[in-house]
Amino acid sequence: MGSETSPDELLEQARQEQHPRCIVCSEQHTCGLKVEYAATDEGGVAATFECLEQWQGYSGLVHGGVIASLLDGAMTNCLFAEGIVAYTADLQVRYKRPLHVGTPAQVVATVSRRNPPLFVLKSKIVQEGRVRAIATGMFMTNDNQLKQLWNGD
Numbered sequence: 593m594g595s596e597t598s599p600d601e602l603l604e605q606a607r608q609e610q611h612p613r614c615i616v617c618s619e620q621h622t623c624g625l626k627v628e629y630a631a632t633d634e635g636g637v638a639a640t641f642e643c644l645e646q647w648q649g650y651s652g653l654v655h656g657g658v659i660a661s662l663l664d665g666a667m668t669n670c671l672f673a674e675g676i677v678a679y680t681a682d683l684q685v686r687y688k689r690p691l692h693v694g695t696p697a698q699v700v701a702t703v704s705r706r707n708p709p710l711f712v713l714k715s716k717i718v719q720e721g722r723v724r725a726i727a728t729g730m731f732m733t734n735d736n737q738l739k740q741l742w743n744g745d
C-alpha cells in the first residue's frame with residue numbers, strides 16, 4: 593500500500609512553498625502573529641494562541657484587524673490541509689464579543705462548500721469557552737487561467 597500524504601503534511605508543504613514569510617503563520621517573521629495551525633480529526637484546522645499585549649487596539653482588547661487576520665489565516669491553512677492553494681476573495685467577520693489580551697484563545701476553520709475554483713469556509717475564535725468572533729470567507733484557487741485573467745493577458 594502506498595503512503596498517503598496527511599493533512600498536516602499537505603498544510604506544511606503548501607505553507608512552506610506558498611507563503612514562508614506570512615505575517616500570520618510564519619515562525620520566522622520578525623513581527624508576525626506566529627500562529628501554528630494544525631489539521632484536526634474533524635477535517636478542519638485549529639490553533640491555540642496567546643493574545644499578546646502588542647495585538648491590542650482598544651486597551652486590553654485584541655484589534656479587530658488582527659482578529660480578521662487570525663480567522664482568514666485559519667481558513668487559508670484549512671485549504672492548505674486539503675492541498676488547495678487559494679486567495680481570499682471575500683471575508684465577512686462578525687465581532688460578537690471582545691477578545692481579551694493576556695488570555696489564550698482557540699481558532700478553528702472548516703470548509704463548508706466546495707465549488708472549484710470557489711470554496712466557502714467558516715471560522716471562529718473561542719476564548720474561555722465563549723465565541724468571540726465568527727467569519728465566512730470565499731476563496732478562489734490560483735490556477736494559471738485565473739492568473740492570466742487577473743493580469744489581463
Ligand SMILES: CCCCCCCCCC(=O)SCCNC(=O)CCNC(=O)[C@H](O)C(C)(C)COP(=O)(O)OP(=O)(O)OC[C@H]1O[C@@H](n2cnc3c(N)ncnc32)[C@H](O)[C@@H]1OP(=O)(O)O
Pocket residue numbers: 649650653654655656657686687688689690691
Ligand atoms: C480613539 C480610537 C482608538 C481606536 C483603537 C483601534 C480600535 C480598532 C477597532 C477595533 O478593532 S474594535 C475590536 C474588535 N471588535 C470587538 O471586539 C467588538 C466585539 N463585539 C462587541 O463588543 C459587541 O458584540 C458589540 C459592541 C459589537 C455589540 O454588542 P451589544 O451587546 O451592544 O449588541 P448585541 O450583540 O446585543 O447586538 C445588538 C443588535 O445589533 C445587531 N448587530 C450586532 N452586530 C451586527 C452586525 N455585524 N451585523 C448586523 N447586526 C448586528 C444584533 O443582531 C442586535 O440586533 P437586535 O437588537 O435586532 O437583536
